[in-house]
Structure formats: structure tokens, C-alpha cells
Amino acid sequence: MDLFSLSWTALRTAVAELADEDFARPSGCTGWLVRDLVCHLIIDAQDVLITLVTPAETEPTRDAVTYWDILEVPAADDPLDALIVRLASAYEEPWLLKFHLDDVGSAAGRAAELADPAVRVGTRDEVLTAGDHLLAYVLEWTLHHLDLIAHLPDAAEPPAEGLARSRELLEKIAGAEFPSSFTDRDALLIGTGRRAPAEAEKAELGDLAAKLPLVLG
Template identity: 65%
Template sequence: MDLFSRSLSDLLDTVSGLTDDDFVRPSGCDGWLVRDLVCDLVVDAQDVLITLVTPTADPVTHDAVSYWKVAHERSEDPLAALTVRLAAAYGEPWLLKHHVDDVGRAAVRAAQLADPTLKVSTQDMVLCTSGYLGAYVWEWTLHHLDLVAHLPHLAGPPADTLARCREMLDRIAGPFPAAWSDVDVLLVGTGRRAPAERERAALGDLRVPVVLG
């Protein structure tokens, strides 16, 4: 749960440092500008707030790793086009920055106040709050990498959240080569960067990309 707060807080700090010009630069999400990605963070933070107040007495069915559905090819997301239109509707970047900081900081506070043993329901799954928030470390960390993909002057995600996400990906699809950095594992493993020839050889029978949704 501490990693949830750290990963989201660091991501929000990075968003706060964006300039207006940064918002129209490409992000690491294929086809999305930085403003589209930031708009998606608004939706994600709202989802967290909704889920944290959706308790259930049903038995736990998933944890932080099994929360993610695995595929090897990207499918069309029906909400992707809506996100782009919504991002453009903000008009001024400062409005989007204000909104994501508002709901994002609220999600951080809600996570810090949450009972880690409380069971919550989302997307036909039941998780302990700690497991649900642990799953979102993946979301914040990967999107932090997406945010700075073409903005190298900005800080990337914290080392401990990168290490946690690498551990998750190793459990889902790995293990990846031990000599690789956490960033390389996440970028190559999720298809954000094509492996170089020497990296492809080191992958062996590992099937990439691993698409989680």
C-alpha cells in the first residue's frame, strides 16, 4: 500500500512539472499524446476512489497479480477514442493538470486511510484492499514510463516501484534475463520497445509483448 502512494504521488509530481508544450508531445502509449495519457490518469484515479467505497462480503477471487488479464496482442479499447476526445475538451492544459492533481491526491489520501483487509469489488473481481492497491502500482509505474518516454528531462518512476513491477511481470510471464534493468524488462516485456537483436536472443522462449488489461 505504501508503494501505491509513492508511485501515484511521484507520477502526480511529474505531471505538475509539465509545460503546455509537453502536453502535445507523444507519450509512450501508442497513438496518445501526453494530454491523452494525463486524461486517462483522471479516469484511473476516479476508478480507485469508486472501488475503495465498494466493499463486499464475497470471498476474495484475485490478488495484485491475477487482477491483470494477460494477452499477447493488443485489442481495440472502446474507451481509447473517448479518452482522446475528453482530453481535447479540457482546452487549456492547466485545467487538466488541476483535475488530475485533485482526484489523484484524493486517491492517495483514500489509500492511506483504507483498511488493507477490507474486501472490495471491481470488474467482477473481489480483492483485499491491499491487493487492489498493489495492482495499481503497475498502472501508475508503467504510465509514468509512458509519460516521460519522449520527455527525457523529467524524472521517471521510483526504483522500488520499478522493481515491484518487474517482479510482477516475472511472475506473469518471466523470468526475464537477470542482467536486464527493470526499465528494459518493463519496456520490452510490455511491447513499449522492440527488443534489439541481442536482447531477442536472450529472451529465449519468452513470448513478448505481454499485454495486461
């Protein structure tokens, strides 16, 4: 729970510190500007809020690792992705996006702090504990923090603890460990296809290279 708060606070702080012109820069999400990514974070915050107040009575069907589906290829022409781009442009002024993220994001953060990690909740027609749901979002926040700063070299990096835990989650999803020579940041970027491995890195990956990239959905 603490790691969720740490990762989420760091990401929201990074957004709050953006200059207006940064919102028109590309993000690490293919086809999305920074403003589109920030709009997506607002949707994510809403998802956290909705899930935490959607109790479930049945046994968990997913955990923080199996929460993620591995897609064969990125979803093409996803209507939600298209909606996010249109919605982001409708904000017109960057401060409006900052305000909405701070408003909804703060509420999601408070809800997470108040949640009982053992309580079972429902989302995406699946059941998992609130703790596992929030842990899955540590990976989401960390990856999107890297996306946010992909073309902003002076921006703050995600917390080291979040990077390390996200790497562990991704390795469990992959069913294999990344080479110890890889930094947590590079393991996440290469593992999810956000950066192509150099030839030397590809050689170090060995059989794992054939499983990459892991497109998470």
C-alpha cells in the same frame, strides 16, 4: 500501501512539472498524446476511489497478479480509449488537466492511505483485497510514468522501488524471470511491448521471447 503512495505521488509530480507544450507531445501509449494519457490517469484515479468504497463480502477471486488479463492483441477501437481522446481535447488548456488530476488524484491518494489492506473490495465483477488492488496499481502507475516521459528525456524517472516491484509483478504474470542483465526499466518496456528487444536482448530472453509482448488489460 506505501509503495502505492510513493509511485502515485511521483507520477502526479511528474505531470505537475510538465510544460504546456509537453501535453501535445506523443506518449509511450500508441496513438495517445501526453494530454490523453493524463486524462486516462484521471479516470484511473476515479477507479481507485470507486473501488475502495465498493465493499465485497465474498472471498477474493483475484490478487495483484491475477488482476491483470493478458490480451492476445491490443483492443482495437476501444470505445473508452476513443472517449478519453475526445475528453482530453475538451480540456483545451493544460492547466485544467493538471488541476483535475491533482484534485481527484490527491483524493485517491488519501483514500489509499486510509484503506485497510485486508478489506475486500469489488471491481470489474471481481473481488480482491484493497491491498492487492493498490499493489496492482503500482504496476499501472509505473508503466504510465514510463509512458509519460517516453519523449521527455529530462523528466524524472519512476521511483526505483516501484520499478523493481513492478518488474516482480510482471515476471509473475509472465511466469518467468527476465534476464538479470535487464534493468527493471528495460524489463518493463520490453515485457509489455513498449520497446522491441535488440537482437542480443532477444537471445537472452530465450523461451520467454515467445510470450512477449504481454498486453495487459
